[in-house]
Amino acid sequence: MDISFAIPECRVARFVEQHEDHLIIPVRLDAASGRCPECGQASRSVHSRYHRQPADLPVSASQTRLRIEVRRFYCLNPTCRRRTFAETPMTFLAPRARRTRRLGEVQARVGLACGGAGGARLLTHLHMPASRATVLRLVTRMPMPDAPAPIRVGIDDWAIRKGSRYGTIVVDLDRHRVIDLLPDRTAPTVAGWLEQHSGVELVARDRSTEYARGASLGAPQAQQVADRWHLLTNMRQAVERWLHGAHARLRSLPLLPGSTVRPARRDRAFARSLSELEAGAQSRMRWQVVYDEVRRRHAGGEPLLAIARALGLARATVRKYASAETFPTRLPHGAGPSLLDPHGAYLAGRIDEGCENAMALWREIREQGYPGTSRQVHRFVAERRTRPVRSGRKPRSAKASASEPLGSEAPLPPARQLAWLLVQPTSVLDESEAAVVSRVEQDDTARAVTGLARRFTALVRAAGKGKPVADD
Ligand SMILES: [Zn+2]
Known part of the structure; x- marks a missing residue:
């Protein structure tokens, strides 16, 4: 069987060997001489030969391996530290690789489309078998497509292990895509990332000092903004902190006459031991x-x-x-x-x-x-x-x-829940929620707090939609 193959840098040396379930194509590298990787001098003096047998793309519906004869040359440069060297590089085959690059690319493509297990099954039918683990490894080694340099990014922390370890997530705000995960949430890490992405013009972040410092260090040219979610969350937290102090006082306020109150949660079926x-x-x-x-x-x-x-x-x-x-x-x-x-x-x-x-x-x-x-x-x-x-x-x-419950006070939601109610626009509250808010707003300070909170919420929401802010 004599076939002319297009194998880069090689020519087919002898006849293709046909085995029971695969072909072997003996090939020899084209170059007449090798070049020493240490000193760069060419040599034709062959020290020894050995074979590599990487898997390659299938031929004629058969699994195929190349049998490459690799020569080891003497380096004839007397000042060079190297005595011998093997011919390299072969662009179609990485050092010590067991598959050619072009086979690896095809297997990775299949893995990308079908996943590890599905890809491995399909590849068997396509006569280029690979294990599930190998398919996944090939997929993870694929080069990432070139993404445009990010201009506006959002950074926030994310829990690697909730409560103990946190990293930083970086999002391209223009393309709505996660572009990186950083191993912690410290200023130097964020600064280092921003230094490598010098085109960043805007950094949206929470109000932590670490991120502020990291952004100032790594991207002094960029504008820093607090994102809307964090603004609203911080505001609600401020209301909640105030409520912790004022809760006892607000609990003593009477219900307004005529207000409907959702039936209270059932009392304990019986008291605790x-x-x-x-x-x-x-x-x-x-x-x-x-x-x-x-x-x-x-x-x-x-x-x-x-x-x-x-x-x-x-x-x-x-x-x-x-x-x-x-x-x-x-x-x-x-x-x-x-x-x-x-x-x-x-x-x-x-x-x-x-x-x-x-x-x-x-x-x-x-x-x-x-x-x-x-x-x-x-x-x-x-x-x-x-x-x-x-x-x-x-x-x-x-x-x-x-x-016995404390005194005759009507129950009031805990500070966290109450903070939610107090910062909502009144239009979204149901009757019993509105009754709770009205009860609390008998207090002068509470009324001032909720008024400010609602205006702030409206301002932030309208800014996000590009609408003018109604001042009511
Ligand atoms: Zn040399």
Whole structure:
């Protein structure tokens, strides 16, 4: 079989060998001499020969390998450090590669279209097999298409591991594409990236000092702007910080007459056990101590970051405590539906009849289909018990008083939720949300805060749409 192949830099040396499932094409490199990579001098003096057998594009529906005879030459330059060298470079074959570049490119294209596993399956049918891992490796080694130099970029942090490791994402704002991921969010990293992209004219960023510094260092020519999302988020956070301090005062405001209030979340099906209450109280006491310490240091002028480090607290916690005039108490969580709910009436009736034996009651409702454990029944009975228990546990009244809600205040959403409501345009609030806002706005400061917040939101949103800002 004698075929003339177009194999760059080579000529076919002998007959093509036909094996059971593949062809081997013996080729020899065209050049008559080699050139020493060290000193550049040509040599025709052959030291030895060896063979390389890279896979190549299929021929005539057969897998194909080249058998390349590679010569090793003597370097005849007496001043050169090298004694021998192999002929290189071969542009169609990388050093030590097991496939020609043109085969690798085709396999990568298939991988790009079909993915690793699908590509590997298809390539078998096309007589250029490669494993799934190889296909993926070839795809990742493909050169990136040349992208136009970015002019306006947005930078923001992204979590590599939420809460512990953060990187920086760089977005081309004109093409709406992610163009790079940086390994951290420090000023030097951002500055280094910007220095390599000197055409950047605008950097949109959050308001962190690191990004500001990085942009100033790396792209002093560029204009820096805060992006809309961060502006609105910062504003809402400011409102939330203010609310932490004012929440207790706002909670004491009465509901406006005639306002509709969404039915409050169902109260806890039954009160918490004494040990749960004690644990909760202890936790509150610990946090109260932490709160006092944060307030003391903050009043003394210590920076928030230093306080966070000294006390081992999250910065957000320190900021919250530093701005709260009173210890921000958490509202009790509303309980979800209980398995016991459908049987509550029956149990209450039985207790009224005088049966306070929890195990007996549990067996009774189990007969009726209650799937839960006896523990919940025990607690249910304990809260409604009229007679002291033999084991000498405290009677119900002591526990009940501990779980009473504070005073007669109507519930107010926690600061974070309330901040959301207060910065929304009033037109998007439903009736009960509007009632909450009206209640809060009886307070003069609150009214001023919400007024400013709404105007700011409208301003930022309108700026984004290119519309004039209505001043209402
Ligand atoms: Zn040499």
